Amino acid sequence: MSTDPRLYVTQNLQSGQAIALPKEDAHYLINVMRRGEGDTVRLFNGRDGEWRARLVEASRKTAVLEPVEQTREQIGVPDLWLLFAPVKRQKTDLIVEKATELGVARIAPVVTARTQSDRIKPERLQLIAKEAAEQTERLDLPELAGLEKLDRVLDGWDASRTLIFCDEAGDETGQPWGGARGRGRPMSDTLADAEAGPAAILIGPEGGFSEAERQRLRDHDAVIAVTLGPRILRAETAAVAALVLWQSLQGDWRS
DSSP, X not given: OOOXXXXXXXXXXXXXXXXXXXXXXXXXXXXXXXXXXXXXXXXXXXXSOEEEEEEEEXXXXXEEEEEEEEEEXXXXXXXXXXXXXXXXXXXXXXXXXXXXXXXXXXXXXXXXXXXXXXXXXXXXHHHHHHHHHHHTTOSSOOEEOOOEEHHHHHHTOOTTSEEEEXXXXXXXXXXXXXXXXXOOEEHHHHHHHSOOOSEEEEEOOTTOOOHHHHHHHHHSTTEEEEEOOSSOOOHHHHHHXXXXXXXXXXXXTOO
């Protein structure tokens, strides 16, 4: 694997077309990575595959690259979305970073009844996704949707996309986390028996979903309720666990 720095750019990639980097990327390349004129860099834009480029102009604030040749053709990620209730900033950052690394096509924060935070910074999350894609050899960035209420998301849900509802609660009123009765089927068993296709995973807030939300989700034709095991996981842990299971059983981790 090449040790050349790898950067995401928005410009089209084609041989001989000069690309001026934004100030932040130029600083990273010249001052952090210590690259100079004549050095090579790998570029991708989510459309044209990956290209080897040569650094043709370098100063403390400026970096201009010239694509030389395509080294990898464009390959997409599986059609998997992640919906999650935002938590504290660092944990939300972690969810976006790991979802990008694990090959999610679209990341959508949703507001639930017990959501801890209803404010996100799209520019910050975009930067986190960009850096994660650069580091993991991914050839595109996930789409980052705006914050939206869960009810509104369900109102417009496309029934052809399976919504995997990670529901750790049971149906026994008055028991901690709803007791044992009515819990979802293990996610690994559910995915092993299901046909692969467009899917989304829904992760709730630290306090879980409200009873009204659980009922609406379980009544939805496109929703499959699953459990991630006998322990109650933190939101960021649940997101990673669910994505790993899906990629292993229905995604691009399979041989």
